[in-house]
Amino acid sequence: MSNGLLxxxxxxGRLAADVEAGAGEVLAVIGPNGAGKTTLLTALAGLVDMTGHVEVGGRSWTDPPLPVRDRRVGWVVQGQALFPHLSALDNVAFGLRARGVRRSEAAERAQAWLDRLGVGPLSGRRPGALSGGQAQRVTIARALVTEPDLLLLDEPFSGLDVGVAAALRIELAAHLADFAGVTLMVTHDALDALTLAQRVVVLDDGRVAQSGTPADVAAHPRTDHVARLVGLNVLAGPDGFTAFRPQDVTVSTARPEGSARLRWQGRVSGLTPHGDAVRVQVDTRSSAGTDLLADVTPEATAELALVPGAEVWLTVKATAARTYDRGPDLRDSP
Amino acid sequence: MTRGLGRPPLVLLVPAGIALTLLLVPLVSLLVVTPWARLPELVASEEVLDALRLTGLASLSTVVVCLLIGTPLAWVLARVEFRGRSVARALVTVPLVLPPVVAGVALVSALGRSGVVGSVLRDATGVVIPYTTPAVVIAHTFVAMPFYVLSVEGALRASGERYDAVAATLGATRWTTFRRVTLPLAMPGVVAGAVLAWARSLGEFGATVTFAGNYQGITQTMPSLIYQTLQNDRETAQTLSIILLGVSIGVLALLRNRWLNAGGTTGAGA
Incomplete structure (x- = not known):
């Protein structure tokens, strides 16, 4: 893996993580707020003090330490980070000019990238005159035009309208497929991880809680955060994790008959529409150790008088739940 | 538009009126008593022309010196972490509160003929600073620079290091970043600071007279000339004051739009 990231x-106090990815791979970084995702990106860019080592494309960035400007990174931060006093074209050409490319050639290459991202006609505009989606396209062009070895995307679609984000996601996937370097993408969206990434790293409290392919991580969540992202209930037990879907949960107001092992009591803490169903969030922390989700029909919601604070029982058939173990080595899971 | 909130109370209106009167009466009086007929003749006199020329030269030189050395100081205070940064920042503000005549005495102590630096300079090169035009610019810069540095530093800190970081990831050196990103973004603060420094220099009197003296054509600026004339010819002093007032108001009017636009983010020096 000498061409990739190691x-x-x-x-x-913030982060202790091993990360690796092959050349051309997209690595999604997910985790709750404060888990260290942005710290990971800024450390790779060289913007925060860190110990450990970083190797990109077979070259060490930490021994000796390489200043930020000599690391070949492309950085797409959340929100507006375009230079407000420069036109879109000058923003994109900035990195080329800073690295000594002649003015005319820099302008030509910048224009070509703006064209590729569909914002070519806006090259003369300043960021203040661009919409959020257009500005993000310019930001991505600015990061890619310098042909970085490491592309760092920090929530590239946050703050964009749903439709705009969807269109940009599809386009970005195409550009990332052509991109020879390594991409790290921080995201809060399971869709980003599933559609754009070949690998996923889950950070929790500054540590790698899980890593693997998007499908594997989605099917076997090991943290509450990922379970919520993919819409699964996940319980940690002594012999591993138990996962089941909210639609397989039965809600009742009376204590259920029988002696099902997967049975919890709690209070309704929230109700939200979820497709044709109602997603009921139940505070089962005392019996299950975490909140659980159940999908019920609107009719059942009315029939059972499910309102916040109502006492309910939840049961799941053993056949609807999957159990998997903790996975001893997180780093090398496939 | 505030009618629904009731009448403004007298307890606020009366002091407000007194304040406005205090500010207006002297200026109006000056306009009333000035012998306007003598204005053209006075403006054409050699003494006044010399003073006007020197005032313009000194105030513009002061602004240029502030731009050249005040901007880097503001950048260092805003961007470089070093021991004693807060002390340095406090020192920069001292000339703001220092009585100008004390500033003049301090300059004499440092750069005067037998001053700490001045005597060494004289022995080594034969150069003597006091009572020369450069001395005027040095005195003006000493009192005006804090206004400039505080204004620019405020603007630099408001624009933040975020863009500096982005520029670094794009491969820019700190110098390139300063030229192409940091300084352009702080430009409203630079303009506001330059105006403040210029205005402070235009009216400077105490430090200049103490350190550079009052010699026509060499160190006599308009404020010094007005003060000297006032001793024996009040009418002329009033007319000269009108000229200086006109220049100040003219420049203020020219820059007013810029001022108002920049005022929100770069009021640090004001």
Missing amino acids: ARIEVP
Whole structure:
């Protein structure tokens, strides 16, 4: 994997993580707020002090430490980070000019990238005159035009309208497929991870909680955060994790008959529409150790008088639940 | 538009009126008593022309010196972490509160003929600074620079290091980043600071007279000339004051739009 990324990053009190990815791969970084996702990106870019090592494309960035400007990174931060006083074209040409490319050639290459991202006609506009989606396209062009070895995307679609984000996601997938370097993408969206990434790293409290292919991580969540992202209930038990879908949960107001092992009591803490069903969030922390989700029909919601605070019982058939073990080595899981 | 909130109370209106009167009466009086007929003749006199020329030269030189050395100082204070940064920042503000005549005495102590630096300079090169035009610019810069540095530093800190970081990831050196990103983004603060420094220099009197003296054509600026004339010819002093007032108001009017636009983000020096 000498052409890819190989890193061990420690930022005291914030992050201690091993990360690796092959050349051309997209690695999604997911996890709750404060898990260290952005710290991971800024450490790779060289913007925060860290210990450990970073190797990209067979070259060490940490031994000796390489200043930010000599690391070949493309950085797409959340929100607006375009230079407000420069036109879209000058923003994109900035990195080429800074690296000594002649003015005319830099303008030509910048224009070509703006064209590829569908914002070529807007090259003369300043960021203030661009919509959020257009500005993000310019930002991506600015990151890619310098042909970085490592592309860092920090929530590239946050703050965009749903339709705009969807269109940009499809386009970005096409550009990433052509991209020879390594891409790290921080995201809050399971869809980003599933559609754009070949590998997923789950960060929790500054550590890697899980890594693997998107399908594997989605099917076997090991943290509440990922379980919520993919819409699964996940319970941690002594011999592993138990996962089941909200639509397989039965809700009743009376104590259920029989001696089902998968049975919990709690209070309704929230109700939200979910497709044709109603997704009921139940505070079962005392019996299950975490909140659980159940999907019920609107009729059943009315019949059972499910309102916040109502006492309910939840049961799941053993055949609807999957159990998997904790996975001893997180780093090398496929 | 505030009618629904009731009448403004007298307890606020009366002091407000007194304040406005205090500000307006001297200026109006000056306009009333000035012998306007003598204005053209006075403006054409050699003494006044010399003072006007020197005032313009000194105030513009002060702005240029502030731009050349004040901007880097503001950048260092805003962007470089070093021991004693807060002390340095506090020192920059000292000339703001220092009585100008004290500033003049301090400059004499440092750069005067027998001053700490001045005596060494004289022995080594024969150069003597006091009572020269450069001395005027040095005195003006000493009192005006804090206004400039504080204004620019405020603007630099408001624009934040975020763009600096982005520029670095794009391969820019700090110098390139300063030229192409940091400084352009801080431009409203630079303009506001330059105006403040210029205005402070235009009216400077105490430090200049103490350190550079009051010699026609060499160190006599308009404020010094007005003060000297006031001793024995009040009418002329009033007319000269009108000229300086006109220049100040003219420049203020020219820059007013810029001022108002920039005021929201770069009021640090004001």
